[in-house]
Amino acid sequence: MSTAAEERGVRAPWALTAPALMLFVGVLLIPLAMTVMLSFHDWGQYKGIEPVFILKNWYEIVTDPYYAEMFWRTFRIALLTTLLTAVLGAPEAYILNRMSGRWKSVFLLVVLGPLLISVVARTLGWALLFGGNNGLVNKLLMSAGVIRAPIPFMFTETGMVVALAHVMMPFMVLSVWAALQRLDPQIENAALSLGAGPVTIIRRIIMPQIMPGVLSGAIIVFSLSASAFATPAIIGGRRLKVAATLAYDEFLNTLNWPLGAAVATLLLAALVLIVVGSNALIERRYAEVFR
Amino acid sequence: MAYLELEGIAKQFGAQTVVDDFSLAVGKGEFISFLGPSGCGKTTTLQMIAGFLDPTRGAIRLEGKDLTAIHPAKRGLGIVFQSYALFPHMTAAENVAFGLEMRNVPRGERTERVRAALAMVGLAGYEDRHPRRMSGGQQQRVALARALVIKPSVLLLDEPLSNLDAKLREEMQIELRQIQRTIGTTTILVTHDQNEAMSLSDRIVVMSQGRIEQIGTPQETYEKPASAFVSQFLGKTNDFAATIDRTSAPARLIAGSWSAPAPAGLSGAVTVSIRPERIGFGDAGLTAKIVTRIFQGNHWLFQCDSECGPATVIRQNDGERQPAEGETVRLAWRPEDMSVRGEAAA
Ligand SMILES: Nc1ncnc2c1ncn2[C@@H]1O[C@H](COP(=O)(O)OP(=O)(O)OP(=O)(O)O)[C@@H](O)[C@H]1O
Ligand SMILES: [Mg+2]
Numbered sequence: 001m002s003t004a005a006e007e008r009g010v011r012a013p014w015a016l017t018a019p020a021l022m023l024f025v026g027v028l029l030i031p032l033a034m035t036v037m038l039s040f041h042d043w044g045q046y047k048g049i050e051p052v053f054i055l056k057n058w059y060e061i062v063t064d065p066y067y068a069e070m071f072w073r074t075f076r077i078a079l080l081t082t083l084l085t086a087v088l089g090a091p092e093a094y095i096l097n098r099m100s101g102r103w104k105s106v107f108l109l110v111v112l113g114p115l116l117i118s119v120v121a122r123t124l125g126w127a128l129l130f131g132g133n134n135g136l137v138n139k140l141l142m143s144a145g146v147i148r149a150p151i152p153f154m155f156t157e158t159g160m161v162v163a164l165a166h167v168m169m170p171f172m173v174l175s176v177w178a179a180l181q182r183l184d185p186q187i188e189n190a191a192l193s194l195g196a197g198p199v200t201i202i203r204r205i206i207m208p209q210i211m212p213g214v215l216s217g218a219i220i221v222f223s224l225s226a227s228a229f230a231t232p233a234i235i236g237g238r239r240l241k242v243a244a245t246l247a248y249d250e251f252l253n254t255l256n257w258p259l260g261a262a263v264a265t266l267l268l269a270a271l272v273l274i275v276v277g278s279n280a281l282i283e284r285r286y287a288e289v290f291r
Numbered sequence: 292m293a294y295l296e297l298e299g300i301a302k303q304f305g306a307q308t309v310v311d312d313f314s315l316a317v318g319k320g321e322f323i324s325f326l327g328p329s330g331c332g333k334t335t336t337l338q339m340i341a342g343f344l345d346p347t348r349g350a351i352r353l354e355g356k357d358l359t360a361i362h363p364a365k366r367g368l369g370i371v372f373q374s375y376a377l378f379p380h381m382t383a384a385e386n387v388a389f390g391l392e393m394r395n396v397p398r399g400e401r402t403e404r405v406r407a408a409l410a411m412v413g414l415a416g417y418e419d420r421h422p423r424r425m426s427g428g429q430q431q432r433v434a435l436a437r438a439l440v441i442k443p444s445v446l447l448l449d450e451p452l453s454n455l456d457a458k459l460r461e462e463m464q465i466e467l468r469q470i471q472r473t474i475g476t477t478t479i480l481v482t483h484d485q486n487e488a489m490s491l492s493d494r495i496v497v498m499s500q501g502r503i504e505q506i507g508t509p510q511e512t513y514e515k516p517a518s519a520f521v522s523q524f525l526g527k528t529n530d531f532a533a534t535i536d537r538t539s540a541p542a543r544l545i546a547g548s549w550s551a552p553a554p555a556g557l558s559g560a561v562t563v564s565i566r567p568e569r570i571g572f573g574d575a576g577l578t579a580k581i582v583t584r585i586f587q588g589n590h591w592l593f594q595c596d597s598e599c600g601p602a603t604v605i606r607q608n609d610g611e612r613q614p615a616e617g618e619t620v621r622l623a624w625r626p627e628d629m630s631v632r633g634e635a636a637a
Contacts (some may be wrong), residue, residue, distance in 0.1 A: 184372075184374050184375075184376045184377075185374075186372045186373075186374060186376040187376050187378070189341070189343050189370075189372070189376070190370065190372060190376035190377075190378075191378075191389070192343070193341060193363060193364070193366075193368060193369070194364075194389050194390035194393055194437070195364050195365070195367075195390060195393035195394060195441070196364060196389070196393050197364060200393070204389075205378060208380040209378075209379065
């Protein structure tokens with residue numbers, strides 16, 4: 001091969017990926033770098049943003065227990081949401097997978113439904129059902145005498161977890177579904193012929209095989225829940241803040257951009273660490289079994 | 292008395308009848324093959340014995356007891372699936388041990404039996420391998436060991452060798468037959484490979500479109516096919532239209548210029564079928580012209596154009612001079628080498 005051709009061979013991949021690369025750098029890397037830089041700037045009520053390098057914002061986040069509590073809440077909610085989707089979504093996917101033809105497509109649509117409806121409309125739906133004394137379900141239960149006071153839902157962590165789990169369910173179901181598709185169609189019959197009962201089949205044969213699907217679904221759900229904005233904003237409002245809503249408030253209400261940038265950067269860094277770490281763990285744990 | 296008995300089994304999926312009027316008596320220790328083209332209902336029949344499907348009609352009995360009343364998990368049959376269906380998250384030893392665990396076999400005995408089973412299929416030392424890291428042939432052996440370790444009353448094999456390459460398949464056939472002879476488990480093998488069925492089985496059940504065409508030993512089904520389907524399906528064959536003339540005495544069977552004393556019973560238009568290797572070139576017989584001559588090492592293959600239509604002849608390469616392409620020859624065979632059916636050739 002001549003040198004010219006060799007050079008072209010080296011340059012071609014770069015040339016071909018250049019447009020996508022420029023978009024990636026332009027809309028993701030540059031703003032991200034600017035956000036990180038912003039978090040080191042100073043801010044004052046009257047002077048606005050000052051482009052200097054100080055650790056004030058980071059110091060405030062680390063020392064003020066308000067931020068610690070808020071980050072704990074964020075990850076607690078994300079973790080509970082993940083657990084809830086796993087506990088409900090895995091059996092849901094299994095049942096769905098065993099349904100025949102037409103019912104399968106109907107229920108798949110039901111499961112995917114939340115993705116087709118706007119977050120705002122869907123979350124407001126929850127609010128209509130459980131929102132204080134006027135919530136439909138609360139009213140019904142109270143008039144039936146089942147409960148005396150309305151079930152607290154708005155501005156509670158439980159409410160946030162339930163509403164988030166509703167949104168995130170499709171990701172878990174689809175991820176487990178994909179794992180179920182990889183199962184040998186005769187695997188349950190094989191276990192059956194060896195004398196295993198239905199519970200043993202699910203516990204010893206099905207569960208271990210769909211675990212990678214559950215875990216990858218969990219990573220998706222966890223990272224999306226921890227950085228979710230719309231649902232926590234509607235259910236939690238200004239009273240019960242999570243990292244994303246706090247960053248939003250700092251940016252748009254307090255106008256303290258540098259502090260908001262520090263919160264956003266910390267959230268991003270924590271998420272990247274958690275996701276990359278657990279992904280590595282999962283891959284190591286299942287490398288032997290699943291190529 | 293028959294060990295395993297299928298009596299008038301039928302299976303319908305909706306309006307479609309997939310298996311019909313299937314009756315078979317299997318002796319203890321016998322090796323039976325279900326042979327037939329794709330979609331003829333072999334797997335369906337096997338799954339009814341295994342209990343994964345319920346027969347629409349008919350009875351299945353094992354040692355005189357009604358098998359259909361027993362839950363599949365309690366039937367105690369060993370099954371090897373076409374895809375092996377090994378548990379990918381368990382090692383070879385754990386796979387084999389699973390059936391024993393379900394039977395609450397104590398740990399010490401379990402380890403011993405697992406080791407023995409893996410050694411029997413030639414996998415000693417592979418205990419801790421996961422299936423994904425084994426070759427197709429090795430996975431197949433694990434599946435066999437897993438089915439045999441529970442000492443099944445009947446071993447059911449659904450095309451267990453069809454995923455292996457030709458050479459490995461032959462090796463596994465020999466091994467399978469040896470293992471089955473040694474431990475004497477009653478075995479039913481599903482296959483669409485006629486060579487496999489012939490080299491392994493005591494008896495072959497030839498199936499077509501959900502019905503039994505013939506039950507017989509490999510020699511019987513090959514040499515005395517009960518129907519045109521069987522003779523076509525089991526290797527190459529020549530079907531010639533012939534007539535039985537009962538006006539002359541003694542009566543004669545006539546195919547073109549070849550004739551022989553007529554067999555008892557039939558008369559009028561019949562079909563005779565003769566295997567290619569049973570036809571010889573002689574001075575009298577069916578007039579034919581050789582169209583192509585192919586050398587295949589240990590034998591010659593001739594395609595001829597005879598009075599009764601195309602004919603295939605196979606001659607051993609015994610060093611004799613063989614007729615050349617374009618030569619006119621006479622085809623002859625011994626009457627006992629042909630089978631005569633009372634149906635006009637298609
Ligand atoms: N669950 C089912 N519902 C409807 N039809 C079925 C079902 N299972 C099998 N069939 C039909 O029954 C027929 C026989 O199927 P079966 O699997 O027994 O064939 P087979 O002889 O094992 O073929 P192969 O050699 O391809 O495995 C086929 O026509 C198939 O389409
Ligand atoms: Mg089949």
